[in-house]
Amino acid sequence: MKSGVVFDIREFALHDGPGIRTSVFLKGCPLRCSWCHNPEGWIRDPQIIHGQAGDRLIGKDYTSEELAALLNEQADILRANEGGVTFSGGEPLEQAEFVTEVCDRLDNLHIVFDTSGDGTETALRLVAGKVDLFYYDLKLIDSTAHKHFTGGDNALILSNLRVLSSLGASFVIRVPLVPGVTDTDENLKAIAETVRNLPGLVRVDLLPYNRAAGGKYSNLGLKFRPLYDEQRELRVNAEPFEKHRVPVRIAAPDMAIRKPVPA
Amino acid sequence: MRQTSGAPSAAAEACLVTFDTNRLDRMKSRVRDGEHKRFRTDTVPEVLSECDREGLSWPRRAARLIGRICEAEGQHPVIESDDRIVFLRTIRTVPPIYEPQTWSQLTKDRTLHELGPISNICADWGMVLSQGLEGRRQAAAKARESIQDDPDSLEFLDCAIETIDAVLALANSYAQEARRLGRNDLADTLAHVPAQRPRCFYEALQALRILHAVVWMGGHYHVGLGRFDQYMWPYLQQDLDSGRLTLAAAEELLAEFFISLNKDSDLYPGVQQGDNGQSLMLGGSSREGADAVNELTWMAIRVAHYTNMIDPKINLRITPHADLSLLTLATELTRKGLGFPQYSNDAVVIPALVEHGYELEDARDYAVAACWEFLIPGKGMEVVNIGAVSMPAAVDAGIRKGLGQGENFEQICQRIAEDIRQQLQQVVDAYRKLFLPPAPYYSVLMDGCLERARDLAHGLKYNNFGVHGAGSANAVDALAAVRRFVFEDKSVQPQELLAALEANFEGYEPLRRKLAEDGPKVGNNDAAADALMTKLFEWFADACEAIQDNGRGGRVRPGTGSAMYYVWLARGKEGMREPTVGATAEGRKKGEFLSANLAPSNNAPIRGPISVLQSFAKIPYRRVFNGGPITMELSGSVFSDAEAVGKVAMLVRTFAQLGCQQLQLNTVNLETLLDAKKHPEKHKNLIVRVWGWSGYFCELGPEYQDHVIARHLYAM
Numbered sequence: 001m002k003s004g005v006v007f008d009i010r011e012f013a014l015h016d017g018p019g020i021r022t023s024v025f026l027k028g029c030p031l032r033c034s035w036c037h038n039p040e041g042w043i044r045d046p047q048i049i050h051g052q053a054g055d056r057l058i059g060k061d062y063t064s065e066e067l068a069a070l071l072n073e074q075a076d077i078l079r080a081n082e083g084g085v086t087f088s089g090g091e092p093l094e095q096a097e098f099v100t101e102v103c104d105r106l107d108n109l110h111i112v113f114d115t116s117g118d119g120t121e122t123a124l125r126l127v128a129g130k131v132d133l134f135y136y137d138l139k140l141i142d143s144t145a146h147k148h149f150t151g152g153d154n155a156l157i158l159s160n161l162r163v164l165s166s167l168g169a170s171f172v173i174r175v176p177l178v179p180g181v182t183d184t185d186e187n188l189k190a191i192a193e194t195v196r197n198l199p200g201l202v203r204v205d206l207l208p209y210n211r212a213a214g215g216k217y218s219n220l221g222l223k224f225r226p227l228y229d230e231q232r233e234l235r236v237n238a239e240p241f242e243k244h245r246v247p248v249r250i251a252a253p254d255m256a257i258r259k260p261v262p263a
Numbered sequence: 264m265r266q267t268s269g270a271p272s273a274a275a276e277a278c279l280v281t282f283d284t285n286r287l288d289r290m291k292s293r294v295r296d297g298e299h300k301r302f303r304t305d306t307v308p309e310v311l312s313e314c315d316r317e318g319l320s321w322p323r324r325a326a327r328l329i330g331r332i333c334e335a336e337g338q339h340p341v342i343e344s345d346d347r348i349v350f351l352r353t354i355r356t357v358p359p360i361y362e363p364q365t366w367s368q369l370t371k372d373r374t375l376h377e378l379g380p381i382s383n384i385c386a387d388w389g390m391v392l393s394q395g396l397e398g399r400r401q402a403a404a405k406a407r408e409s410i411q412d413d414p415d416s417l418e419f420l421d422c423a424i425e426t427i428d429a430v431l432a433l434a435n436s437y438a439q440e441a442r443r444l445g446r447n448d449l450a451d452t453l454a455h456v457p458a459q460r461p462r463c464f465y466e467a468l469q470a471l472r473i474l475h476a477v478v479w480m481g482g483h484y485h486v487g488l489g490r491f492d493q494y495m496w497p498y499l500q501q502d503l504d505s506g507r508l509t510l511a512a513a514e515e516l517l518a519e520f521f522i523s524l525n526k527d528s529d530l531y532p533g534v535q536q537g538d539n540g541q542s543l544m545l546g547g548s549s550r551e552g553a554d555a556v557n558e559l560t561w562m563a564i565r566v567a568h569y570t571n572m573i574d575p576k577i578n579l580r581i582t583p584h585a586d587l588s589l590l591t592l593a594t595e596l597t598r599k600g601l602g603f604p605q606y607s608n609d610a611v612v613i614p615a616l617v618e619h620g621y622e623l624e625d626a627r628d629y630a631v632a633a634c635w636e637f638l639i640p641g642k643g644m645e646v647v648n649i650g651a652v653s654m655p656a657a658v659d660a661g662i663r664k665g666l667g668q669g670e671n672f673e674q675i676c677q678r679i680a681e682d683i684r685q686q687l688q689q690v691v692d693a694y695r696k697l698f699l700p701p702a703p704y705y706s707v708l709m710d711g712c713l714e715r716a717r718d719l720a721h722g723l724k725y726n727n728f729g730v731h732g733a734g735s736a737n738a739v740d741a742l743a744a745v746r747r748f749v750f751e752d753k754s755v756q757p758q759e760l761l762a763a764l765e766a767n768f769e770g771y772e773p774l775r776r777k778l779a780e781d782g783p784k785v786g787n788n789d790a791a792a793d794a795l796m797t798k799l800f801e802w803f804a805d806a807c808e809a810i811q812d813n814g815r816g817g818r819v820r821p822g823t824g825s826a827m828y829y830v831w832l833a834r835g836k837e838g839m840r841e842p843t844v845g846a847t848a849e850g851r852k853k854g855e856f857l858s859a860n861l862a863p864s865n866n867a868p869i870r871g872p873i874s875v876l877q878s879f880a881k882i883p884y885r886r887v888f889n890g891g892p893i894t895m896e897l898s899g900s901v902f903s904d905a906e907a908v909g910k911v912a913m914l915v916r917t918f919a920q921l922g923c924q925q926l927q928l929n930t931v932n933l934e935t936l937l938d939a940k941k942h943p944e945k946h947k948n949l950i951v952r953v954w955g956w957s958g959y960f961c962e963l964g965p966e967y968q969d970h971v972i973a974r975h976l977y978a979m
Contacts, residue, residue, distance in 0.1 A: 011874060012872045012873060012914065014901060014906075022871070022873070073877070074788075074877070077877075080917070080920070081910075081913040081917060082913075251903075
């Protein structure tokens with residue numbers, strides 16, 4: 001039986017898919033996005049977090065049976081409320097076999113898989129058969145910029161997206177809006193061009209930048225050094241998507257930065 | 264959930280009501296600014312000397328008090344130009360009817376409930392409105408005819424009639440003032456109500472305003488409003504059906520009535536301002552068992568959303584099949600951060616009441632007392648909160664004594680059950696000497712008091728006591744930690760634990776953290792912890808059921824609330840009968856607050872609200888039925904969009920479907936609270952739920968502010 005490393009299980013996760021659902025955050029991620037607000041999801045192994053109230057071990061091993069049993073305790077409730085389970089991270093593709101085993105043991109639950117797409121095609125194909133809906137991040141289309149701000153190549157991410165679409169999967173494209181980085185008209189247009197003709201596209205979610213992004217770094221002995229100006233005004237512009245009749249939503253914004261986009 | 268700073272979204276501010284709010288916006292801000300307080304006077308009518316001079320009995324003094332205070336208010340009627348629903352108290356205090364020495368002599372060796380006067384119950388407003396005070400007067404007169412050679416009963420009826428006449432005279436004074444001001448509509452209304460059955464919704468509201476305020480003027484407090492959408496509905500329905508009122512006009516009247524309930528809150532006695540028990544129940548079923556949700560149920564929630572004030576405190580009765588759209592509307596009210604509506608689950612509450620001797624039709628008619636205890640309006644002279652059993656103290660004493668004497672886990676459990684029994688016995692014994700002073704006016708408003716010629720103080724159909732098992736989550740977590748670490752994996756030595764408790768964990772930080780973080784916790788749907796919680800409440804119910812008669816022909820109802828006990832049991836309180844607890848085995852240091860009502864211990868690692876509901880669904884509510892809500896704090900950011908609001912509504916329905924009893928959802932942002940502590944001047948209108956009630960944060964004592972903040976540190 002497979003086991004996996006989980007850094008958080010959060011019930012009643014309101015923004016991780018339809019209905020009442022529980023999110024499982026899997027530890028380990030190949031990317032190092034400059035705006036990441038979950039740095040405890042980076043490395044696979046459990047690690048110590050130094051909080052104000054003392055040290056705490058982050059990351060717990062579960063067998064697929066243990067995790068599925070825990071989630072199944074609420075299966076009736078999740079089903080009755082149009083919800084289910086969301087696998088997030090970190091990057092859950094890194095633990096694709098574990099997730100697949102957990103899914104096999106779940107009691108008829110709707111499954112969302114929240115991924116950066118940065119994993120092997122094999123991993124993606126493995127989970128695609130188990131998942132009802134993908135949340136798929138697209139950050140930057142320009143490969144140089146992508147490498148600079150996330151530390152990873154986007155070629156695999158873009159090809160995996162085509163694979164996913166060819167498999168007939170449904171997916172929501174999620175775009176974190178980072179001031180001066182991903183919120184540019186140029187980038188948003190490129191994302192719209194990339195996704196507009198993909199048959200499995202449900203919609204695009206624009207996720208306005210959260211200024212609390214750096215909150216957890218110091219507790220992990222890390223420094224939050226964004227490669228962009230956090231104070232810069234964010235552009236929240238849905239127009240490039242609307243132009244192509246791509247359904248688009250703006251997720252609940254941080255009020256501090258909610259300003260109208262100049263026409 | 265994430266905490267975000269920031270104001271509610273534009274959608275949250277959307278007005279759900281349909282009337283033009285200009286007039287009432289102004290009224291609201293006048294009331295919040297206290298402009299009406301300029302009418303208040305320190306001159307208090309002198310009642311005591313005439314009572315002494317005439318050598319009046321206690322019932323006659325109580326009636327005279329109502330008479331004199333109504334008379335004095337009638338001399339200074341306050342009718343502001345844009346008021347449609349009138350009456351304002353101008354006299355700040357309730358004059359005494361006995362000298363302090365006489366009072367202490369009369370009450371010597373007797374137990375008074377809190378301040379003394381009857382409080383924390385609910386009148387049969389529907390009955391009084393439909394009969395009118397004239398109808399009540401006739402009932403008294405009729406009863407009088409059939410009585411011979413029973414001076415006490417005759418005196419009671421005479422006193423009741425005296426108070427009825429006093430209230431009618433007060434209404435008449437207001438009517439005359441209205442006439443003088445050229446407000447003929449108002450004058451006609453006051454000439455008709457509260458004397459007669461109201462002819463329309465407006466008259467019913469005006470009647471209730473006066474009838475309700477006079478109860479307070481007699482020194483009673485925590486005066487509940489009962490099943491408002493049931494007893495008011497016939498009047499509103501008739502107006503809507505006949506076209507006399509539009510929905511918008513009805514909303515406006517209702518909003519004015521709700522605002523009027525906030526005018527006198529500074530005169531109400533309470534532990535903290537806002538703790539005034541003006542609870543109002545909505546929804547549920549009819550006495551015959553049919554779904555009783557009506558247009559007024561919806562309207563009252565919309566209007567409370569508009570008024571956005573601490574009174575009245577809205578409760579909503581729901582079932583596992585509750586309409587999600589009604590729950591969504593109610594969630595919009597939760598989103599306002601007022602700390603209500605509070606929900607109770609008919610599927611759990613009604614069968615439990617029936618099992619404990621309540622007639623089915625009465626049980627279906629339940630409302631809540633000031634905070635959360637279930638009672639039947641007009642039929643319950645129940646003292647629903649005579650005190651608390653400190654669950655943490657019982658468990659702690661069992662652990663310390665048991666481990667000290669090398670006992671096994673089973674023996675420790677026996678000690679705890681016995682400690683609970685003794686604590687309960689102590690509270691109940693004190694209340695065997697309970698003395699309730701005569702209440703002739705309040706009796707007029709109750710079911711059958713006039714007909715039987717018996718004062719409310721002698722009891723009504725239901726005469727139970729309620730006692731709360733407070734701080735249960737801390738108690739369970741402590742016991743579960745001992746079972747796991749001392750008896751099962753034996754990773755903690757009994758002597759080490761005892762020494763750590765004795766030292767308040769000074770020098771034992773690793774042990775404290777192990778206890779606090781690694782033990783089984785209530786709120787995680789953890790079988791090990793939850794089984795002990797069930798046991799603890801079973802022992803409590805055993806102890807209550809063993810008491811055959813509480814001294815008033817009733818029994819003792821076990822509950823799950825904490826009220827102020829989450830502070831008092833942890834820090835002590837002068838004159839408190841309940842024991843104070845030191846450091847406890849769930850890793851809690853001395854003086855740290857206990858959990859409020861049914862909530863996980865403040866520092867327990869919890870997965871989320873679904874597990875919390877699953878845990879608390881395991882309480883044997885058929886036996887533990889006094890009330891006391893599962894209490895959850897939701898960060899304001901939870902309500903970010905309509906979809907999220909809908910999910911919170913689903914969470915409420917899940918609460919009912921899992922078989923939980925009562926639920927209180929609170930909304931606020933931690934940042935806002937911290938800022939309000941620092942800059943109270945900027946947060947004058949910030950409202951928070953404290954225990955069974957909501958109050959203005961900046962008017963709370965610092966320890967209560969700190970507890971609210973502590974709870975939100977663990978908000979989901």
